[in-house]
Amino acid sequence: DGGITQSPKYLFRKEGQNVTLSCEQNLNHDAMYWYRQDPGQGLRLIYYSQIVNDFQKGDIAEGYSVSREKKESFPLTVTSAQKNPTAFYLCASTRTGAGANVLTFGAGSRLTVL
Amino acid sequence: AQSVSQHNHHVILSEAASLELGCNYSYGGTVNLFWYVQYPGQHLQLLLKYFSGDPLVKGIKGFEAEFIKSKFSFNLRKPSVQWSDTAEYFCAVNAENYGQNFVFGPGTRLSVLP
Numbered sequence: 634d635g636g637i638t639q640s641p642k643y644l645f646r647k648e649g650q651n652v653t654l655s656c657e658q659n660l661n662h663d664a665m666y667w668y669r670q671d672p673g674q675g676l677r678l679i680y681y682s683q684i685v686n687d688f689q690k691g692d693i694a695e696g697y698s699v700s701r702e703k704k705e706s707f708p709l710t711v712t713s714a715q716k717n718p719t720a721f722y723l724c725a726s727t728r729t730g731a732g733a734n735v736l737t738f739g740a741g742s743r744l745t746v747l
Numbered sequence: 748a749q750s751v752s753q754h755n756h757h758v759i760l761s762e763a764a765s766l767e768l769g770c771n772y773s774y775g776g777t778v779n780l781f782w783y784v785q786y787p788g789q790h791l792q793l794l795l796k797y798f799s800g801d802p803l804v805k806g807i808k809g810f811e812a813e814f815i816k817s818k819f820s821f822n823l824r825k826p827s828v829q830w831s832d833t834a835e836y837f838c839a840v841n842a843e844n845y846g847q848n849f850v851f852g853p854g855t856r857l858s859v860l861p
Contacts, residue, residue, distance in 0.1 A: 676837065729847060734847075
């Protein structure tokens with residue numbers, strides 16, 4: 634079955650440590666996204682990428698970094714510069730091109746900073 | 748910049764009651780509109796979408812939504828809710844002139860009492 638795989642599902646980190654969240658899709662989608670979900674704030678866009686080796690900052694990119702070396706993969710690094718990293722992180726993807734598109738989501742990764 | 752608002756943070760209903768969740772967006776151009784649902788412990792999944800044509804769209808599980816362009820609204824409705832509809836509901840907008848960015852509302856938590 635096609636879909637998006639996020640790992641790990643749960644992650645604990647000490648303050649000052651960087652951590653990388655994995656996102657892999659086998660849907661042959663061109664565009665991939667990272668959202669952060671906090672209670673009462675909905676989903677806020679961190680970064681998105683429409684094509685390999687290119688990505689754009691979203692609304693809350695500070696303290697995060699991404700790479701897009703392969704079409705299938707869009708890892709997110711939460712750096713020590715992120716002031717409040719404890720959150721639920723969602724990866725999504727969609728096709729691009731003519732016509733409107735729909736986001737498909739992964740199951741999410743919950744990061745807790747101790 | 749686009750923004751999406753949802754009228755209620757938490758709605759509590761008894762089974763068989765009717766449901767209407769409000770959603771308003773700020774963008775004045777051509778938009779694609781979505782409702783996503785997040786059941787406890789599950790992926791975000793698409794409930795319904797509006798791209799063009801009939802402003803009354805039907806989705807899964809008996810949900811429907813009406814696009815009213817003059818009011819910048821896309822309210823979600825269901826005539827009779829069930830306990831299994833307990834979930835968090837997110838409205839989202841993708842403006843055609845805003846590229847591949849999807850903007851989400853803060854979410855409405857629905858609790859249905861048996």
